[in-house]
Amino acid sequence: MIKSRKSPEEIVFLIENWIRQKTLESSSCGGVVGLSGGIDSAVVAVLLRRVFGENMLAIKMPCHSIEEDNLHADLLIEKFDLPWALVDLSETYDSLVKAVKLRTDSLAVANIKPRLRMTTLYAFAQSHGYLVCGTGNKAELTVGYFTKHGDSGVDLLPLGDLTKSEVRDVAEYLDIPSVIVEKAPSAGLWEGQTDEIEMGLSYDQIDNFIIGQTDGDKTNEIQTRFNSTKHKREIPPICELF
Incomplete structure (x- = not known):
């Protein structure tokens, strides 16, 4: 287990203040997050509840999803009394996959799911005056383990x-x-x-890379992935003519 650079209490204090500040700067009044049933979205949802109270939404967006994830999302909603909404994207996904006529087992098709979720989150956020809060952490950002214009399509990355x-x-x-x-x-x-x-990598291996602990071939592999996924962490380049 990698030792935290700050205590959890310090981290929560800093993130909550940062969320408040970014919300004020954008003249927004709350936050929305996609609730997957996993740890990252759970942390963001609870942080938003602590910061905004009722002025937040946790959106469940199943898309032929695993029932266990739905049960875990419901468990979190019940424990923390989260304001929530449900949008089942399964039929929308099926219609789009049928329309684009791509192999259903391709990564391009799999990435349609997070891109549909991004669109859904922004529909709710814009209608409520909220910010879309992503769930990506530094390990995932480092190796580019996220969908461009999908789960990376957010306003804030509290865990980044x-x-x-x-x-x-x-x-x-x-x-x-x-x-x-x-x-x-x-x-x-x-x-x-x-x-x-x-990924073919453990989170501990990526965490070690982030905090500067070398691990031979794994360090080189992570550095290569960091370099090759640079475009995913930046806004699109502009062809400047003047």
Whole structure:
């Protein structure tokens, strides 16, 4: 386990103040987050509840999703009395996949799911005057493990400077149910999918890279991925003519 750079209490205090400040700067009045049933979205949802009270929304957006994730999302909603909404994207996804006529087992098709969720979150956020709060952490951002214009399509990234280990520490501090904290992280793109299997890297290996602990070939691999996914962390380049 990677030792946190700050205590969970300090991290929560800093993030909550940062969210308040960014909300004031944007003349917004709350936040919306997609609730997947996983640890990252759980942490963001609880932070928004603490900061905004009733002026937040946790949106469940199943898309042929695993029932266990839905149950875990409901568990969080009940425990923290989260304002929430449900938008089942399964039929919308099926219609779009049919229209684009691509192989259903391709990554391009799998990435339609987070892009549909992004569109849904912005529809709710704009109608309420809220900001879309993403769930990406520093480990995922480092290796580019997110969908461009999907789960990266957000206004704020409250966990963006936290290692995965720090996210776990914060989740425990916030008293998020252990069944959510301890389960294998997954983007839920398909049955049996897990983050670490898909990446071919463990979160501890990526966390070590972030805090400067070298790990031979893994360090080189992570650095290569960081370099090759730079475009995913930046706004599109502009062809400047003048």
